[in-house]
Amino acid sequence: MTRPANLARLDADDDDPFEEVGHERYFNRELSWLAFNRRVMEEACNEAHPLLERLRFLSISGSNLDEFFMVRVAGLKGQQTKDVERRSADGLTPSQQLAAITAEADALMAGQQAVWRDVRAALAREKIEVLGHRRVDEALDAEERAWLETHFREQIFPIITPQALDPAHPFPFLPNKGMAVMFDLVRRSDKEPIRELVMLPAGMARFIRLPGGTARYIAVESILKRYVGLIFPGYDVLGAAEFRVLRDSDIEIEEEAEDLVRYFANAIKRRRRGRVIRLELETNMPEGLAAVLRDELGGADAIVTETGTFLGIGDLAALADEDRPELKFPSFTPRFPERIREFGGDCFAAIRAKDIVVHHPYETFDVVLAFLKQAANDPDVVAIKQTLYRAGKQSAVINALIAAAEAGKSVTAVVELKARFDEEQNLYWASALERAGVQVVYGFIDWKTHAKVSMVVRREAGVFRTYCHFGTGNYHPVTARIYTDLSFFTADPRVGRDAARMFNYITGYVEPEDMEQVVLSPRSLRTRLIEKVDAEIAHARAGRPAAIWAKMNSLVDPALIEKLYEASGAGVEIDLVIRGICCLRPRVPGLSDRIRVKSVVGRFLEHSRIAAFGNGDALPNDGAIVYISSADWMPRNFDRRVEYMLPIENETVHDQILDQVMVANLIDNEQSWELEPDGSYVRVTPGDAKGFNLHRYFMTNPSLSGRGAALEDGSEVPVLSLRRRA
Structure with a gap:
């Protein structure tokens, strides 16, 4: 719990x-x-x-x-x-x-x-060891110890810079997430005390893998402690301890920031020097060292804590890359949608025939890249418009847009500079795109463009047809392998017109009127959701079945929470799958009796945003209203971001999202947690029921909308059924 x-x-x-x-x-x-x-x-x-x-x-x-x-x-x-x-x-x-x-x-x-x-x-039992500096002598033979000392002398010693701490040497600056070892020393010759600091170089790997077939690692800070005599010859060590700092890393946008590119370039440099928010000290640090660090780095703003014997838990990811397949999840190769293969790999022909939804990571992100690459190479394509929130360091999406621009097509890229911690990468991509002739737009100063949309305008039989892609996740090939998201492709003219209006809104601040299908924030997304909840309340009060299912990363918005409370009181059955933050209290008598909240945490990061409304019948049903979206239900998404929400009308896509994706999330009992009225989370266990793992289900069963003619060959996807949770 x-x-x-x-x-x-x-x-x-x-x-x-x-x-x-x-x-x-x-x-x-x-x-x-x-x-x-x-x-x-x-x-x-x-x-x-x-x-x-x-x-x-x-x-x-x-x-x-x-x-x-x-x-x-x-x-x-x-x-x-x-x-x-x-x-x-x-x-x-x-x-x-x-x-x-x-x-x-x-x-x-x-x-x-x-x-x-x-x-x-447990790793040591599997012959993967992490050695502390005190265990080196007993764990390594003479040859291995000699290798380690040579490595220190040749690969580490030339990079580190010991810094004395005394009135003549002010305390050095440590960058964000910077880590260092502080030493209290005494000079043997005259017993003079001295205090020294050695920072871990930012570009150096945290762990050194010792040679040999057995995986043995030693952290750089442990190596510094072991060879302190080589760093400070002629001194005895009185005490040594590690510490780490975290700094304020948010970037605030100033209204007078006329040149957004220059502003962000400077803001990124300032971020590494933000005020210290957390000072992490090694447990049992000598009090004299701890007092100095509190005085120099703590100040009034910093939260100071002793965090244990290993600082920077996030750095352990490097050890997880050890080549031991038997200690990792079985390898999985995403499927390419059969529908597109049936059209000879022609994405436009497949989409023109019928809407299609691709379920990542079970179906490959390569289909999105294929869509853009085909657009770049197709002589009949005249224009491409694309939003870019996070694209990654090695982005095939960027390359496709550059290729399209170099082929003479009109290419517009909305690059979001305010994508937190990706600002620098996005500035780099923006520069590369502009050099290739792409029209780069940075959107609104006060709002982030978080909608994930691309549109391709193609000349067909003397007229223009628009093909659109709407994603619940980023155009990021790496995260698309570990995040569960939906990619929806359509050639619906109504959606195409709405996408064009959305881009005009972002690039030219032209207020979109008469949107036909797409709902946008900050204009009307919250309002539309409240309208749909109100409709379910009306069904319940009229004695008809009423139900709401929703899946998102976070639920924070008070207006939506209050509306859900009202719906629960009216008799609407509400099931929410919320991976992260949930500010709503479920199953409180008289407040939220009919609201159930669960969180799924497993092999893949649940990231898709879906909302379904029963529309006068219990869920799931063929007449249910189903939306996909880029937005979580948070004030920032409704009020300070450009987001989309799109209704799903194609029957097969509708069934895949509602009867497959949503039902699988609701019936999962192997990697789910139930939110209790008091705020605790209780892990769901199968008990007497059969275990069901939604990630395993989608890894082993093909989706509906991508199967094409295979749906008619008698090889049915196992039907999922919802058993109401208590």
């Missing part, structure tokens, strides 16, 4: 101006996120996963927590520093939230250290 601390309750004697509106209707957003990251960490304890995959889950929980402090906690610290007392939806001030976050994060980090000890021991 995962139980976030103090999710939505102030102390009884707190003066709470939100008391009248009932802040206990919500869970705290930040603590809900920490609960999600605990679920990720606990997958590292799941013995159903191969050992190196458990290690990978642990490393992901570490990287996630770093980003949480660099952005979310940094924001709250900024509010606290400026004496902003704005309360969260659950009634907590920034200071109260920070206190609760610190306690929960410290507990989470202690849990990570405990899991690391267990996983490390």
